[in-house]
Amino acid sequence: MEKEQFEITMIEYLTGELTPEGRSDFEEYLNNYPEQKAEFDSLQQTWGKMDEAIVPETSEAMDVRFFDMLHTAETQNAKRSNSFVENLSSFLSLLWRPQVAYGILLVAIGLGTGYFMNTNRTEVDTPNTVVVNNETEEVREQLVLTLLDQPSANQRLQGVNEANKIGKVDEKVIKALLQTLNNDANVNVRLAAIEALVNYVDKPIVREGLIQAIGHQESPIVQVTLADLMVALQEKKSIEPFKELMRSKELDTSVKEKLESSIQQII
């Protein structure tokens, strides 16, 4: 048996951790090795002496101190678990104290006053903004009217685009746009005018103007665009102008077919 294994087995034997078979094996081993048997005997004696250790009894005072400590810990533990409820109730009870109540009241008054003063200021400010907005719109309308009168198609296109930016157009601009749609020499400007007018189709004057414009159009692309728009608007009043247009001899065949299908869709 190796030295370390011998040491381990001996301690196991002394502490009683060896199985009965292990014990008899070890005893047999010791009988075969007298030197190690002597070593074992000597250590077993020392091990036995350790049993002589006299440990006094513990005092009652130790028990008293322990249970005092445990009681304190239990009380603290109970307090901690109730602390949430307590915190809440103490916060609520705090609210009932006059100082806090007055404080809250003052804050509420301050907030209220601030709110009303702020509201007043907004009311004063709003007309100014409206006035400023109105002024801008007026300037833009003037700009649109001026640009639509320009000889350059490019500028007239710019005018139509400006018209798109106006929030609330007045009749003057609509009439100018309809006039552009009916009379402008450039197809692109006329198409742009249709696109601009689409924004205001909820106005009867716009719808009326668009229907009347059908008869004035000679460009196939504008005719088709108007036909598509009328289908989208399901405008029944447009059927008669379209039929009239179809009767004209110069009409492109494909446009004629398109108008026929559009009329069918509107009906």
Next chain:
Amino acid sequence: MQSLTDNALMLKVKSGDLDKLGLLYERHKKRLFGFFYNMNSNASVSEDLVQNVFVRMLKYKHTFTGDGTFTAWMFKTARNVNYDHYRKNKVAFHQKEVSEMEYKLQDSTDTEKGIIAKDKLSMLQQAMEYLAPEKREILVLSKLKEMKFSEIAEVLGCSEGNAKVKAHRALKDLRTVFLQLEKR
């Protein structure tokens, strides 16, 4: 019955049922006191240290997982308490040098004091005082009833085999001290 095992009780303490620590105290106070008393031969200090172990067990109850045995966890705490106590009080674990023994005996007054002390302390206690603290500790732990080496290894933070070898060598040292004491 399973709910009354040490581990089950300590898990209850961990979950907030602190009352169960009382039962654990009753079960283990003697063993703990014995451990400390064999380490320092001072009953009053040992009682304080037992108290400290339970205070610390309450404080660190969240570290008890229930994976190992409660006894191992408790003695690990006890070992730390013992170590901290001596460090705090700056009292070195008093390990007397064996060579000191003969030197002291040359002085007659010391011899007298030695005899008086010898009356108070048993031969074993005297012998233990000459052992290094870690050797004293492993012998005390291995003498504790119902303490297996697997648990001792857990307390000491080493392998089971290592713990057995350490115990064997500490026992050999104790034998040497006994022999020298007997020669006096």
